[in-house]
Amino acid sequence: MTLVIGLTGSIASGKSTVSLMFDDYDIPVIDADKISREVVIPGEKAYHEIVTEFGESILREDGSIDRKKLGSIVFKEEEKRKRLNNIVHPAVRKRMIERRDHFCNQEVPAVVMDIPLLFESELTHLVDKTLVVYADENVQLERLMKRDGSKQEEAIQRINAQLPVKQKAEMADEVIDNNGTKHESYQQLNAILRKWNVIS
Numbered sequence: 001m002t003l004v005i006g007l008t009g010s011i012a013s014g015k016s017t018v019s020l021m022f023d024d025y026d027i028p029v030i031d032a033d034k035i036s037r038e039v040v041i042p043g044e045k046a047y048h049e050i051v052t053e054f055g056e057s058i059l060r061e062d063g064s065i066d067r068k069k070l071g072s073i074v075f076k077e078e079e080k081r082k083r084l085n086n087i088v089h090p091a092v093r094k095r096m097i098e099r100r101d102h103f104c105n106q107e108v109p110a111v112v113m114d115i116p117l118l119f120e121s122e123l124t125h126l127v128d129k130t131l132v133v134y135a136d137e138n139v140q141l142e143r144l145m146k147r148d149g150s151k152q153e154e155a156i157q158r159i160n161a162q163l164p165v166k167q168k169a170e171m172a173d174e175v176i177d178n179n180g181t182k183h184e185s186y187q188q189l190n191a192i193l194r195k196w197n198v199i200s
């Protein structure tokens, strides 16, 4: 039986950092952010729907979606974000389920579904266990601004577009406290995988 792990957190709490660690255990990771890029390339159904909804001003010269521009619209206004979610999420969900089932059919010991909005979109039924990567809000904000070179106001808008990570941690089966070093987070992951009998 394959254990399906739902990995989540809040923006810049450290999901991608932790998801890379699964590589050491040969545990495959299905990344919702990556898939959300695949489903909006020119020619895809969601691409056309986004252009119809938000207009051609969100396109780059080569016709692809300018993610920075679209992000600056949807993170400012909840209503617009909901409209984008309604276009993108069904396509992302479908591909994620297909990939999960592919790995389950191969009977790998575990597979990770890395889904930033696992709780907000009520997707916990897709996984067996939930794992939240937690960082205090000030740490999250600092790392987000440093990583994206964004201003404080913009970074706060993005953080506020999701449930507070503290709340997510309370709902999780297990939590990795990522306020410390990456090595400390790695050790916590190792202990959790042992507890879940994914590794011995």
Ligand SMILES: CC(C)(COP(=O)(O)OP(=O)(O)OC[C@H]1O[C@@H](n2cnc3c(N)ncnc32)[C@H](O)[C@@H]1O)[C@@H](O)C(=O)NCCC(=O)NCCS
Pocket: 010, 011, 012, 032, 033, 036, 067, 068, 070, 071, 074, 081, 084, 085, 088, 089, 092, 115, 116, 117, 161, 162
């Ligand atoms: C708004 C978009 C164009 C911004 O693109 P950009 O390349 O700047 O960011 P990226 O996609 O890498 O997302 C970075 C992080 O932002 C957060 N985030 C992204 N979309 C959302 C959303 N709709 N609501 C809340 N948080 C979000 C997530 O924590 C994600 O990890 C893009 O995020 C998007 O298309 N979002 C809608 C699809 C979505 O919900 N994706 C997230 C999981 S499926």
Ligand SMILES: Nc1ncnc2c1ncn2[C@@H]1O[C@H](COP(=O)(O)OP(=O)(O)OP(=O)(O)O)[C@@H](O)[C@H]1O
Pocket: 009, 010, 011, 012, 013, 014, 015, 016, 017, 018, 033, 116, 143, 144, 147, 178, 179, 180, 181, 182, 185
């Ligand atoms: N324990 C840590 N110590 C120092 N820096 C860290 C640590 N964990 C993550 N970071 C850094 O913080 C930033 C955010 O981490 P990461 O990209 O993994 O977050 P995320 O949750 O995947 O974000 P997003 O929701 O945007 O995909 C990155 O620049 C990363 O290198």
